Amino acid sequence: MTDTHTATTDGDLDVFALASRLSGGHVADNVEILNQLEPQDAAAVLVLLPVDISIEILDKPELNFGPEIVVALPRQTATILLAGMSADMAADIVQQLDEPARTELMQALDEPTRTTIEGLLAYPENTAGAMMTTEFVTVPATWTAERTLQHIRQVERTRETVYAIYVLDAFTRRLVGAVSLRRLISGEPSARIAELARSPITTSPLTDREEVARLISRHDMLAVPVVDKAGHVLGIVTVDDIIDAIIEENTEDAQKFGGMAATDQPYLQIGLPGMIRKRGGWLCVLFLGELLTASAMQHFEGELEKAIVLTLFIPLIMSSGGNSGSQATSLLIRALALREVKLGDWWRVALLELPTGLILGAMLGAIGLVRVVAWQKFGIYDYGEHWMLIGLTVAAALIGVVVFGSVAGSMLPFMLQRAGFDPASASAPLVATLVDVTGLMIYFSVALLILSGTLL
Amino acid sequence: MTDTHTATTDGDLDVFALASRLSGGHVADNVEILNQLEPQDAAAVLVLLPVDISIEILDKPELNFGPEIVVALPRQTATILLAGMSADMAADIVQQLDEPARTELMQALDEPTRTTIEGLLAYPENTAGAMMTTEFVTVPATWTAERTLQHIRQVERTRETVYAIYVLDAFTRRLVGAVSLRRLISGEPSARIAELARSPITTSPLTDREEVARLISRHDMLAVPVVDKAGHVLGIVTVDDIIDAIIEENTEDAQKFGGMAATDQPYLQIGLPGMIRKRGGWLCVLFLGELLTASAMQHFEGELEKAIVLTLFIPLIMSSGGNSGSQATSLLIRALALREVKLGDWWRVALLELPTGLILGAMLGAIGLVRVVAWQKFGIYDYGEHWMLIGLTVAAALIGVVVFGSVAGSMLPFMLQRAGFDPASASAPLVATLVDVTGLMIYFSVALLILSGTLL
Known part of the structure; x- marks a missing residue:
C-alpha cells in the first residue's frame, strides 16, 4: 500500500493502473x-471500475x-451507484x-430509491429503523419450497441476504413466519413454505441498536x-451490520x-479542534x-496546620478510593450492559460490595500501616511521637475510603440507569471525582476521632 | 420466570411440566x-427432553x-448429547x-468424537483453533453445483453451518476455494463447483480470537x-461464535x-472470594x-511547612492529570485495537497530544486562576498577600500536569504493545498512579520557580 500512498502524494496518480488492480482485489483490500487516497482521486478510480465492484x-x-467520494462523482454515476447500494x-x-x-442528489435519484432512503432517514440514529436494509426476500405463505427457491434464484442479486426468507400472509401481507435458506433447501420441494416456517423473532424500528445486537446474539x-x-x-x-x-x-x-x-472518527482523523x-x-x-476538594481542604485548614504530617497521605488515600471505585464501576457497567444484573438487583450488589470493600480496604490499610511503622523504625522518616496513631489513622481512613469507593462506584451506574441515562456514561474520572471529596472528609473525620487530644 | 424460581427454592420442582414447556419454547428462552435451576434439576429436565432440543x-x-449439568446427567445420556453437540x-x-x-466421560465417548475433542483441547484458549468447530461442508473440486447441493441436503443436519462450502483439491484435499450457499443455488446446476468458488480467505489455528473477529468483520x-x-x-x-x-x-x-x-463470570456469580x-x-x-506520592510529599516537607496554602490544591492538580491521562489512554487503547493507529504512529500521536494537552491545560488553568482570584476578591478565602502568585502557580502547574497526563496517557498503550503486552492492560487507575507522582513533582517545581523568594 505504500506505493499507492507515495503515488498520491507525488500528485501523479495512475488511476487506470489502480482501477485495474482494484477490479481483481478483495473488496476489504480495495477499501x-x-x-x-484523496476523495477526488478515489472518485476518479471508482468511475473506471465495473459498477458492481464500485457498489x-x-x-x-x-x-x-463515502459522502465526499459520492459528491466528487459525476452526478449520473452517483445516482446509479446509490440506487445499486444496499x-x-x-x-x-x-x-x-x-x-x-x-437535495440535488436526492432529486436525481429514481423514485423508489428516493422514497426508500427518505423512509430510512426518518428513523433516529442508532435504532433498528436507521440500521435496517430494505432488500430482503419475502414470499406469500401459499407458495411451495420449490417456487420460493426459484424466486430466490431470480431476485438474489438485488437482496442483501437471502439466508432468511420471510413468509407473509397472502392477503394482509403481515409476517407470519421465517424460513432459513438452509431449511428451505433441505425441505421437500413440494412442501408449503408456511409449513417449513418457524414463528419469527422480530424487532421494532425504534429499538436501540444495543437491544437489536443482544437479540441477534441471543x-x-x-x-x-x-x-x-x-x-x-x-x-x-x-449480522454484519450488528458486528459493526x-x-x-x-x-x-x-x-x-x-x-x-x-467519537466514531478514527483517532488520527479527529484533529486538534475535535480533540x-x-x-x-x-x-x-x-x-x-x-x-470542591480545595473547599474541603480549606475547611480543615486548622487541622492541616496543626498536623502537617497528615497531608503526606492525602494523595495515597484519595487515589485508593478512586481506584476501588473505578473497579466497581467498570464491573457494573458491563454487568448492566450484558443484563447480568438488573436495576432491581442494586441491593444484592451493595451487599456484595460492602464486604468486598471492607476486605480490600483492610488489605491496603495493613500495607499502609506497615509502611508507616517501617519508615519510623528504620529511621527513613520521622512521623513524630504519635507515629503509631498516625499509622492507625491512615489505615482506618483507607478502609473507610475503599468501602465508600466500592459502594459508590457500584451504585453510580444503577443511579444513572434509574435516572434514564446510559449506565455507560459513568466514567473512571467521574467516580474518582465523586470519591475524592468524600475521601478527604472521611480522612479528616477519622483523624479528628483518633488524633483528637494528641496532634489535633 | 419467577414461578420457576419459586418452584426450585420450594424444593418440589415439577420436571415433567417444565420439560413439556421447554420442548415448545425458543432455545434462548429455554436456556x-x-x-x-440447580444443575441437578436442569439435568433432570434435560433427560426428559427430545435429544435434539437438549443438544x-x-x-x-x-x-x-453446562459442565455441572453434564456431570449430573446419566453417563449414557451425557455421551449421546456430547457427540451430538457442535x-x-x-x-x-x-x-x-x-x-x-x-477422563471417565472422555473414555465413554465414541472414538471419532473423542479424537475431535482431544484435538480441539490441544489449542490454547482464545485462539481460532480452540474456537473452531469441525462440522462444516467440504466437497471435491470436481463436483458439480447440483451434486454439491444434493450432498448438502444429506449432511445438513450434522453441520453447524452450510452457508459456506469449502472446495478441496480432489487428490491433496487442500483448500482451493469457498462457495457461499447463495452463489451455489443461483449458479447453473451443471456448473463445476470449482468455477463458482472464490479464492478463500483463511486463518491459522493459533491466530488470536481478536484477529479472527477482525477478519470476519472486515x-x-x-x-x-x-x-x-x-x-x-x-x-x-x-460468525455467532465471533459475536460472543x-x-x-x-x-x-x-x-x-x-x-x-x-473475569468472564457473570457479576453475581463471582462471589466474595472471587472479587x-x-x-x-x-x-x-x-x-x-x-x-511514592507519600515519599514525594516527604521530600517537599520543608516547602509544605512554609506554604501550607499549597496543599489545598494538591487533590485538584493530581486529579486533573489523572483525568486527562485517562482520556488519552482510553482513546489510544481503542485506536490500537481497531488498528486505526499502528505502533509506528506513536510520534504522530505524541505530536497531537502535546498541543491538545496544552490547550486543555490552559482551559483548566484559567478556571483555576479565576477561582483563586474570585475567592480572594469576594472574601470567601484568604490566600495571603501572595495570592496572585499562588493562583499563577496553580494555573501553570495545571498546564504542566495536563500536558504530562495527555502525553504519558497516550504513550502508555504504545509502550505496553511494544513490550509485547496487550495495550488494553493499561488502566485508568494505572495512568492516574503514574501521573500522580509526576504531577506532585511538577506542582512543587513550578511552586519553587514562581514562589521562591516570596512564600518559599
Whole structure:
C-alpha cells in the first residue's frame, strides 16, 4: 500500500493502473487502498471500475470518505451507484452529505430509491429503523419450497441476504413466519413454505441498536426482521451490520469510561479542534467537581496546620478510593450492559460490595500501616511521637475510603440507569471525582476521632 | 420466570411440566429458564427432553452451568448429547470438567468424537483453533453445483453451518476455494463447483480470537476456515461464535481498564472470594505505586511547612492529570485495537497530544486562576498577600500536569504493545498512579520557580 500512498502524494496518480488492480482485489483490500487516497482521486478510480465492484466498495462501512467520494462523482454515476447500494448504506451516505449536494442528489435519484432512503432517514440514529436494509426476500405463505427457491434464484442479486426468507400472509401481507435458506433447501420441494416456517423473532424500528445486537446474539440469527405495529416487515438488520454496531458501541463506551465524549472518527482523523471539543467539556466539568476538594481542604485548614504530617497521605488515600471505585464501576457497567444484573438487583450488589470493600480496604490499610511503622523504625522518616496513631489513622481512613469507593462506584451506574441515562456514561474520572471529596472528609473525620487530644 | 424460581427454592420442582414447556419454547428462552435451576434439576429436565432440543440447549454459550449439568446427567445420556453437540462447544464443556469425571466421560465417548475433542483441547484458549468447530461442508473440486447441493441436503443436519462450502483439491484435499450457499443455488446446476468458488480467505489455528473477529468483520463473512500450513481445513469459526468472542473481549477490556483482572463470570456469580482475587492484586500494586506520592510529599516537607496554602490544591492538580491521562489512554487503547493507529504512529500521536494537552491545560488553568482570584476578591478565602502568585502557580502547574497526563496517557498503550503486552492492560487507575507522582513533582517545581523568594 505504500506505493499507492507515495503515488498520491507525488500528485501523479495512475488511476487506470489502480482501477485495474482494484477490479481483481478483495473488496476489504480495495477499501483500504481507497482510504489512502484523496476523495477526488478515489472518485476518479471508482468511475473506471465495473459498477458492481464500485457498489461493493461503497457498501463497506469501513470506507472513510463515502459522502465526499459520492459528491466528487459525476452526478449520473452517483445516482446509479446509490440506487445499486444496499438501502441502509445509501441512506447513511445521503445523511452525511451537505446541502445543496444532498437535495440535488436526492432529486436525481429514481423514485423508489428516493422514497426508500427518505423512509430510512426518518428513523433516529442508532435504532433498528436507521440500521435496517430494505432488500430482503419475502414470499406469500401459499407458495411451495420449490417456487420460493426459484424466486430466490431470480431476485438474489438485488437482496442483501437471502439466508432468511420471510413468509407473509397472502392477503394482509403481515409476517407470519421465517424460513432459513438452509431449511428451505433441505425441505421437500413440494412442501408449503408456511409449513417449513418457524414463528419469527422480530424487532421494532425504534429499538436501540444495543437491544437489536443482544437479540441477534441471543438467538444466533443471521438477520432480524423489523416490523411495524401491524406486523408488516419494514426491513431487516443483518449480522454484519450488528458486528459493526457492537464494535462502535464498545468504542463509545470505552471512550466514555475514560471520561470523554464518544467519537466514531478514527483517532488520527479527529484533529486538534475535535480533540478539544470531545475532551474539554468533561475535563472542565470534572475540574469544577474537583474544585470542591480545595473547599474541603480549606475547611480543615486548622487541622492541616496543626498536623502537617497528615497531608503526606492525602494523595495515597484519595487515589485508593478512586481506584476501588473505578473497579466497581467498570464491573457494573458491563454487568448492566450484558443484563447480568438488573436495576432491581442494586441491593444484592451493595451487599456484595460492602464486604468486598471492607476486605480490600483492610488489605491496603495493613500495607499502609506497615509502611508507616517501617519508615519510623528504620529511621527513613520521622512521623513524630504519635507515629503509631498516625499509622492507625491512615489505615482506618483507607478502609473507610475503599468501602465508600466500592459502594459508590457500584451504585453510580444503577443511579444513572434509574435516572434514564446510559449506565455507560459513568466514567473512571467521574467516580474518582465523586470519591475524592468524600475521601478527604472521611480522612479528616477519622483523624479528628483518633488524633483528637494528641496532634489535633 | 419467577414461578420457576419459586418452584426450585420450594424444593418440589415439577420436571415433567417444565420439560413439556421447554420442548415448545425458543432455545434462548429455554436456556434462561434452566439458568434459574440447580444443575441437578436442569439435568433432570434435560433427560426428559427430545435429544435434539437438549443438544440445542447445551450448544448455547449462554448456558451457565453446562459442565455441572453434564456431570449430573446419566453417563449414557451425557455421551449421546456430547457427540451430538457442535464440537467446539463439547470441547468447551469437557475442558471445564473436573477429574475424574473428565477422563471417565472422555473414555465413554465414541472414538471419532473423542479424537475431535482431544484435538480441539490441544489449542490454547482464545485462539481460532480452540474456537473452531469441525462440522462444516467440504466437497471435491470436481463436483458439480447440483451434486454439491444434493450432498448438502444429506449432511445438513450434522453441520453447524452450510452457508459456506469449502472446495478441496480432489487428490491433496487442500483448500482451493469457498462457495457461499447463495452463489451455489443461483449458479447453473451443471456448473463445476470449482468455477463458482472464490479464492478463500483463511486463518491459522493459533491466530488470536481478536484477529479472527477482525477478519470476519472486515470481510463480512459468515464463517472463516481454519487451515494448517499444508492448506488442509481443520475447522471453521462461525460468525455467532465471533459475536460472543467480541462481547467477551470487550468485557475483559472494560474490566482491565477499570483496573482489575478480567473475569468472564457473570457479576453475581463471582462471589466474595472471587472479587477479592480479581480486584485485590491490582489494587495492592497500584497502592504500592501510590506510596511514592507519600515519599514525594516527604521530600517537599520543608516547602509544605512554609506554604501550607499549597496543599489545598494538591487533590485538584493530581486529579486533573489523572483525568486527562485517562482520556488519552482510553482513546489510544481503542485506536490500537481497531488498528486505526499502528505502533509506528506513536510520534504522530505524541505530536497531537502535546498541543491538545496544552490547550486543555490552559482551559483548566484559567478556571483555576479565576477561582483563586474570585475567592480572594469576594472574601470567601484568604490566600495571603501572595495570592496572585499562588493562583499563577496553580494555573501553570495545571498546564504542566495536563500536558504530562495527555502525553504519558497516550504513550502508555504504545509502550505496553511494544513490550509485547496487550495495550488494553493499561488502566485508568494505572495512568492516574503514574501521573500522580509526576504531577506532585511538577506542582512543587513550578511552586519553587514562581514562589521562591516570596512564600518559599
